[in-house]
Amino acid sequence: MNTRIIKTVISLSLFVILTGVAVQAQDLRLKANIPFDFMYGDVTMPAGEYDVTKLNISSGQGVFQVRDRDCKNNALRPVMTRVTRRTAPTESLLIFNRYRENGGEVSYFLSQVWVDGNKNGFEFFKHRAEREAALRAARRDIITIVVKRVGSLSE
Numbered sequence: 713m714n715t716r717i718i719k720t721v722i723s724l725s726l727f728v729i730l731t732g733v734a735v736q737a738q739d740l741r742l743k744a745n746i747p748f749d750f751m752y753g754d755v756t757m758p759a760g761e762y763d764v765t766k767l768n769i770s771s772g773q774g775v776f777q778v779r780d781r782d783c784k785n786n787a788l789r790p791v792m793t794r795v796t797r798r799t800a801p802t803e804s805l806l807i808f809n810r811y812r813e814n815g816g817e818v819s820y821f822l823s824q825v826w827v828d829g830n831k832n833g834f835e836f837f838k839h840r841a842e843r844e845a846a847l848r849a850a851r852r853d854i855i856t857i858v859v860k861r862v863g864s865l866s867e
Contacts, residue, residue, distance in 0.1 A: 740766040741863030750820035755787040792837035811849035819845045
């Protein structure tokens with residue numbers, strides 16, 4: 713687990729250095745109680761309470777950090793794209809893709825982050841583990857969890 717965290721931090725550091733942009737202070741912080749184990753990229757996160765923090769990069773994109781309260785589980789992922797809704801949600805949301813296989817196995821993947829009052833949300837690239845789960849799945853569901861915003865969003 714620690715090796716994955718170190719690799720993720722190194723990869724994101726290289727990304728920031730190579731693109732020539734600086735990471736700014738956190739722009740958004742959400743608190744979430746997630747009642748199931750889930751994948752964030754290639755990192756398995758156990759059910760529990762999490763802080764979801766968006767770190768800005770001056771190019772307008774950003775990186776989301778998902779960290780449990782004990783800081784034992786921590787992962788960073790860049791935002792793939794922004795997605796838009798016709799109307800802004802009234803609550804902040806985490807969107808998960810749930811894949812059910814014929815054998816009964818269930819996998820959850822964090823897919824999107826939406827902030828209350830903002831028509832623009834953030835979507836993550838489907839990691840290889842999610843693409844493989846989608847191919848094996850007999851069914852895909854969308855799971856929405858309402859979360860509490862504790863930081864601002866200045867976009």
